[in-house]
Amino acid sequence: MATANRGAFSNRLGFILAAAGSAVGLGNIWRFPFEVGLGGGAAFVVMYLLFCFLLCFPVMVTEVAIGRKTQKNAIGAFNGLGFKNWNFVGKIGILAGILILSYYNVIAGWTIGYFIEMVSGNFGISKVFGSYTSDILKVGIYAVIFMSFTSYFVSKGISGGIEKLAKVLMPSLIFMILCVVIYSFTLPNAMEGVKFYLIPDISEMNASVVSGALRQAFFSLSLGMGALITYGSYLSRNDNIVSSSAFITLADVGIAFIAGFMIFPLVAYNNGGDMSMVQSDQAGPGLIFVTLPGIFETLGPGLGAFVGGFFFLLLSFAALTSTVSLLEVPVSYAVDELGMKRQRSVILVAALIFVVGIPSLLGNGASDFFTNWFKMPGGSTDFTTLAILTTDVLLLIGGFCIVLFASYIWRKENLHQELASGYEGYLGSFAHKFLNFTICYLSPILLGLLFVVVFLNNYFGISLI
Ligand code: PFF
Numbered sequence: 001m002a003t004a005n006r007g008a009f010s011n012r013l014g015f016i017l018a019a020a021g022s023a024v025g026l027g028n029i030w031r032f033p034f035e036v037g038l039g040g041g042a043a044f045v046v047m048y049l050l051f052c053f054l055l056c057f058p059v060m061v062t063e064v065a066i067g068r069k070t071q072k073n074a075i076g077a078f079n080g081l082g083f084k085n086w087n088f089v090g091k092i093g094i095l096a097g098i099l100i101l102s103y104y105n106v107i108a109g110w111t112i113g114y115f116i117e118m119v120s121g122n123f124g125i126s127k128v129f130g131s132y133t134s135d136i137l138k139v140g141i142y143a144v145i146f147m148s149f150t151s152y153f154v155s156k157g158i159s160g161g162i163e164k165l166a167k168v169l170m171p172s173l174i175f176m177i178l179c180v181v182i183y184s185f186t187l188p189n190a191m192e193g194v195k196f197y198l199i200p201d202i203s204e205m206n207a208s209v210v211s212g213a214l215r216q217a218f219f220s221l222s223l224g225m226g227a228l229i230t231y232g233s234y235l236s237r238n239d240n241i242v243s244s245s246a247f248i249t250l251a252d253v254g255i256a257f258i259a260g261f262m263i264f265p266l267v268a269y270n271n272g273g274d275m276s277m278v279q280s281d282q283a284g285p286g287l288i289f290v291t292l293p294g295i296f297e298t299l300g301p302g303l304g305a306f307v308g309g310f311f312f313l314l315l316s317f318a319a320l321t322s323t324v325s326l327l328e329v330p331v332s333y334a335v336d337e338l339g340m341k342r343q344r345s346v347i348l349v350a351a352l353i354f355v356v357g358i359p360s361l362l363g364n365g366a367s368d369f370f371t372n373w374f375k376m377p378g379g380s381t382d383f384t385t386l387a388i389l390t391t392d393v394l395l396l397i398g399g400f401c402i403v404l405f406a407s408y409i410w411r412k413e414n415l416h417q418e419l420a421s422g423y424e425g426y427l428g429s430f431a432h433k434f435l436n437f438t439i440c441y442l443s444p445i446l447l448g449l450l451f452v453v454v455f456l457n458n459y460f461g462i463s464l465i
């Protein structure tokens with residue numbers, strides 16, 4: 001059992017909802033649809049699904065097992081197993097967490113801002129998205145508000161804060177998304193959007209699609225940065241890691257998939273059935289903030305503002321269960337390894353991350369310098385670049401090292417022993433064989449190869465596929 005002063009999830013459901021809450025976030029609802037759009041539609045979706053189940057699910061199981069075995073944070077876990085020289089993996093994870101939260105908080109701030117704007121009568125906010133994101137006073141305040149909420153729940157600890165939050169917010173979010181999906185299917189031309197989303201065009205398959213799908217799978221499942229090592233460290237020995245991870249993967253993939261049914265029929269409706277817009281400059285990070293509100297407008301100003309406001313409130317809830325997990329990674333390190341009090345470390349780490357996020361805050365129109373300072377092909381804003389860099393480089397390296405470490409350094413027998421705790425009949429089962437094959441062979445080999453493909457494609461323009 002976790003020691004009392006570290007905290008623990010009160011039961012398996014608490015863990016599942018918190019980890020699913022970490023996974024389900026802006027990545028599913030804000031990022032997935034525009035990555036699908038930019039990646040050419042269904043070809044991207046097929047790759048994404050393959051990566052989630054064959055590569056990412058095994059990485060998730062491994063992370064949770066390492067965390068539960070050691071009952072330690074992302075860095076301490078490697079030390080706890082006696083391999084101090086591998087704790088660089090945890091260090092990469094903490095760096096990734098800080099960088100991701102620095103820009104994620106800005107977008108999360110936009111969502112809470114949309115809620116506030118819509119319910120206070122500014123229904124047309126989506127028409128002036130560009131001037132909204134460059135209004136530094138407004139978006140700055142919203143970002144401060146969001147970071148404060150995140151800090152509050154992390155400071156309350158595991159069962160009192162993070163778990164309680166997820167139990168209420170996750171079911172409400174799913175309900176709301178389903179309502180919007182049903183409504184968007186009733187709109188004219190909806191089926192053109194569905195076709196774009198579901199019928200793969202093999203000619204669209206190239207290194208950028210593969211790289212986008214892999215990056216999205218890692219990001220969306222919160223992998224490669226020790227978030228699930230950290231959450232796993234609060235899990236009881238009696239709980240089944242394999243089935244919990246399967247559930248989390250299914251929930252995350254399911255919600256992203258359903259979010260596509262929400263957005264693509266709407267894009268088709270807004271553009272008279274023409275889907276080329278999602279691959280143009282108008283798509284990208286603004287898709288959900290510009291296109292989606294179109295659906296609320298069709299409901300008229302009163303009802304539209306109500307439903308739109310409610311939707312963005314739920315989107316901020318989804319973001320909140322993810323931001324708490326991002327902040328928890330460095331905070332648990334500070335509490336476990338540096339002996340700091342939880343409250344104090346929350347304040348210090350949150351303040352640091354906010355400062356790191358200032359370029360992202362200014363990089364969406366507020367400052368010409370930060371808007372243009374660092375662009376990659378396809379990266380229209382500073383945080384798009386940061387999002388790609390952190391995920392492609394840090395999360396992929398993290399994931400690769402984690403499976404390599406578990407299989408060959410810590411050793412697979414120990415890993416399977418840990419997985420067997422809480423899962424009667426695991427040893428010798430199909431799950432055992434599948435995970436042995438994927439964790440020890442498939443994931444390290446494919447991740448290693450794909451990393452080279454992605455790296456050469458994104459940073460040197462060399463396409464191997
Ligand atoms: N999975 C989250 C999302 O899809 O929005 C983002 C995220 C959270 C990434 C936590 C990484 C992480 F450790």
